[in-house]
Amino acid sequence: MTEQLNAAFALLPSYLGQHVLLSLSALLLGLVLSLPLAVLAARHARVRWPVLALASLIQTIPGLALLALFYPLLLALGTLIGQRLPALGFLPSLLALALYSMLPVLRNGVAGITGVDPAVREAADGLGMTAAQKLRRVELPLAAPVIMAGVRTAAVWTIGAATLSTPVGQPSLGNYIFSGLQTENWVFVLFGCAASAVLALAADQLLGLVEAGLEHRDRRRILAGAAGLVLGAVVAMAPLAVHEQRPRYVIGAKNFSEQFILADLIGRRLEQEGAAVQTREGLGSAVIFRALAAGDIDAYVDYSGTLWTNVLGRRDIPSRQAMLAALTTELKARYGVTLVGALGFENAYALAMKAEQARSLGVQTLADLAPSAPRLTLGGDLEFLSRPEWTAIRRAYDLNFKAERSYNPTFMYQALRSGEADVISAFSSDGRIAADKLVTLADPKGAVPAYDAVVLVSPKRADDRRLLEALRPLVGRIPVEAMRQANLSVDRDQNKATPRQAAAALATAIRLD
Amino acid sequence: MAAPLIELDQVGKSFDGGRAFALREVSLSLPQGGFTALVGQSGSGKTTTLKTINRLVEPGRGEVRIDGRPVKDQPGPQLRRGIGYVFQGIGLFPHLTVGENIAAGPRLAGWDRDRIVARIDELLDLVALPREVAERRPSALSGGQQQRVGLARALAAGPKIMLMDEPFGALDPVTRLELGDAYRALHERLGLTTVMVTHDVQEAVLLADRVVVMKDGRVLADDAPRALLAGHADPDVAALMATPRVQAQRVAELMRGASGD
Numbered sequence A: 001m002t003e004q005l006n007a008a009f010a011l012l013p014s015y016l017g018q019h020v021l022l023s024l025s026a027l028l029l030g031l032v033l034s035l036p037l038a039v040l041a042a043r044h045a046r047v048r049w050p051v052l053a054l055a056s057l058i059q060t061i062p063g064l065a066l067l068a069l070f071y072p073l074l075l076a077l078g079t080l081i082g083q084r085l086p087a088l089g090f091l092p093s094l095l096a097l098a099l100y101s102m103l104p105v106l107r108n109g110v111a112g113i114t115g116v117d118p119a120v121r122e123a124a125d126g127l128g129m130t131a132a133q134k135l136r137r138v139e140l141p142l143a144a145p146v147i148m149a150g151v152r153t154a155a156v157w158t159i160g161a162a163t164l165s166t167p168v169g170q171p172s173l174g175n176y177i178f179s180g181l182q183t184e185n186w187v188f189v190l191f192g193c194a195a196s197a198v199l200a201l202a203a204d205q206l207l208g209l210v211e212a213g214l215e216h217r218d219r220r221r222i223l224a225g226a227a228g229l230v231l232g233a234v235v236a237m238a239p240l241a242v243h244e245q246r247p248r249y250v251i252g253a254k255n256f257s258e259q260f261i262l263a264d265l266i267g268r269r270l271e272q273e274g275a276a277v278q279t280r281e282g283l284g285s286a287v288i289f290r291a292l293a294a295g296d297i298d299a300y301v302d303y304s305g306t307l308w309t310n311v312l313g314r315r316d317i318p319s320r321q322a323m324l325a326a327l328t329t330e331l332k333a334r335y336g337v338t339l340v341g342a343l344g345f346e347n348a349y350a351l352a353m354k355a356e357q358a359r360s361l362g363v364q365t366l367a368d369l370a371p372s373a374p375r376l377t378l379g380g381d382l383e384f385l386s387r388p389e390w391t392a393i394r395r396a397y398d399l400n401f402k403a404e405r406s407y408n409p410t411f412m413y414q415a416l417r418s419g420e421a422d423v424i425s426a427f428s429s430d431g432r433i434a435a436d437k438l439v440t441l442a443d444p445k446g447a448v449p450a451y452d453a454v455v456l457v458s459p460k461r462a463d464d465r466r467l468l469e470a471l472r473p474l475v476g477r478i479p480v481e482a483m484r485q486a487n488l489s490v491d492r493d494q495n496k497a498t499p500r501q502a503a504a505a506l507a508t509a510i511r512l513d
Numbered sequence B: 001m002a003a004p005l006i007e008l009d010q011v012g013k014s015f016d017g018g019r020a021f022a023l024r025e026v027s028l029s030l031p032q033g034g035f036t037a038l039v040g041q042s043g044s045g046k047t048t049t050l051k052t053i054n055r056l057v058e059p060g061r062g063e064v065r066i067d068g069r070p071v072k073d074q075p076g077p078q079l080r081r082g083i084g085y086v087f088q089g090i091g092l093f094p095h096l097t098v099g100e101n102i103a104a105g106p107r108l109a110g111w112d113r114d115r116i117v118a119r120i121d122e123l124l125d126l127v128a129l130p131r132e133v134a135e136r137r138p139s140a141l142s143g144g145q146q147q148r149v150g151l152a153r154a155l156a157a158g159p160k161i162m163l164m165d166e167p168f169g170a171l172d173p174v175t176r177l178e179l180g181d182a183y184r185a186l187h188e189r190l191g192l193t194t195v196m197v198t199h200d201v202q203e204a205v206l207l208a209d210r211v212v213v214m215k216d217g218r219v220l221a222d223d224a225p226r227a228l229l230a231g232h233a234d235p236d237v238a239a240l241m242a243t244p245r246v247q248a249q250r251v252a253e254l255m256r257g258a259s260g261d
Helices: A002-043 A045-060 A063-080 A090-114 A118-127 A131-168 A174-183 A186-215 A219-242 A257-272 A285-294 A304-311 A320-335 A355-361 A388-397 A409-418 A465-474 A480-491 A499-509 B046-053 B076-081 B098-108 B113-126 B131-135 B143-155 B173-190 B201-207 B225-229 B235-260
Strands: A248-252 A276-280 A299-303 A338-346 A349-354 A377-381 A403-407 A423-427 A438-440 A452-457 B004-013 B023-031 B035-039 B061-066 B083-087 B161-165 B193-197 B210-215 B218-223
Touching (some): A002 A045, A002 A090, A002 A219, A063 A090, A063 A131, A063 A285, A118 B076, A131 A186, A174 A257, A186 A219, A248 A285, A257 A465, A257 A480, A257 A499, A285 A304, A285 A452, A304 A320, A320 A338, A338 A480, A349 A388, A349 A409, A409 A423, B004 B046, B004 B193, B023 B061, B023 B193, B023 B210, B023 B218, B035 B046, B046 B061, B046 B161, B046 B210, B076 B083, B098 B113, B098 B131, B098 B143, B113 B143, B143 B173, B173 B201, B201 B235, B210 B225, B218 B235, B225 B235
Parallel strands (some): A248 A276, A377 A403, B035 B193
Antiparallel strands (some): A299 A452, A349 A423, B004 B023, B210 B218
């Protein structure tokens, strides 16, 4: 517990700095967009409805989906203008959060400006103020407290929603939450929630001070609130200025423990070489390859079968060696991506069930499962049920389950334990298979391809010697037992290790250090 | 008779694209230094007539001229900076002090700071408010005091023309009389040309030197108060102008009855 807290605090300066930088930029961009729009909408009733309706519509899109949508949007936009836009990380997060922050400012802006006493407007007109003078000297000052209340709401929303930028590769306080959820590190989850809540509350109170100052025309309160905000932002973002000198490698990871451990293992090796490393964790498996091809990340570990079906779109299932060879040439030719080599273990999608239940049902292979399936519930991880592998298995063995449910990988194992699910989509390198006394069902028809873990390098790093030299010693070096052990140390409920600790232990176990 | 300062020439206005007319061919010729009262019932078009002079309302037909120059040739804001405007709503800026309210016009006209500061004191004296109120917020003042500030604000940039729309309408009767008399004195002293809208005939005949009676967007009568009080061919005008006398008679009868009891 203390150890995990210490680990959490060690990451705080960087996560908090990034979180503040992102929220602040998004809020400012949102204000720059929404204030003029609010003025326009307040002036012209015809503009008002569409503007407010659009802002409300954006608000109904779940935050996570809005952030994720910016990935294809920026890629498409980049293609359109013939220039590569960074589709992961800061830019999509900034744009999505800025859009998200607009509604409260728009609403309050319109309400504040249209709510100005008509007599006061008439007096301003009667004195000979132009529309701009009336806005600046009368309408905006009078609407300021109401607008400020909108800014306050927007700030709280933005700080909260910024935790969702982790899956698109922008570090934030959400990294605690997402990695904590994957590895069942509840200390991390709570720490992330508490940190962002404290940040939101602090911003809310300081903005509240400014709002009260505007309302009571008290300059001291306005200045005190503004000074607190500026000071807080500067202090929070100071650690960001210290980093950023050495060449920085960005290592990607999907959203499960093995990926975190391998990203940390690669990161360790690069750090030992004196390079700065950043990991982008929790990327969706469809996003991560495109991110690599686009150069948003420099290296990550993927699995041959996934690349074969999802990236190359192949339906045939060649032998392991033939698939690796074809992937090496195809990925290079199509995307400029270098396949450095296979790490030595396989992490196949395999259906698993409790050994006991498999015995009593007489199930040993997928072929045996078909008769029992209509009485069983299938639990898949978040993407399994929509992946081509599942389609292939279902077709090959004619499987029709009573129900199919999706879980976060950690909860999936718990669902199996509690009997909520009878069969799950396990990974063959998962330490919990042995620990939970599960059996994986053989695939006699070869419906699912091999899933050798392979290291990939982005086109722009194809000739980067330091990176390639750090990665090459990993090729063929990690046996499945070692990987299972490392995974289990992170995934188990008791005596949990952080991915970083597991990476260190793995490095020792395979005599890499 | 002095040369006309403000002229309305066949002014017409419809707010609904010609189905109903707020003004129909209103023509007025108001001399420099005159104090004109526009009277009539609600909806007679008196406020609309007033607002065509400073272009808060744009006439659909006809032309308004000041000093012989069509007002539509000048940008609205610039025109209005030279014309004082006081109305029943007062509309003091609640976020500014009394002094800053009074300074609004001079600031728009680009006066320098020293001149504005001196002008605030001068105007507070003129409308008979203590100079200390300059630092207060409008909300700290009584209704009568607020309208005195409204008057000071309208006069601050030194206009020659004052347009007043029911300026004393929201005040209690005592304050109303007092402020009306005070304004009449200012009108004389500053050599202003005043156009005032009021529905109170008594106020009109006691303050103005000329009364224009309006009904349904038309001018029914336009003459000196004394002449109109004496009677008029139009029965509506005659009835309206008779109200002060009728009221006075009733009050007098009441007094007699009370003393004879």
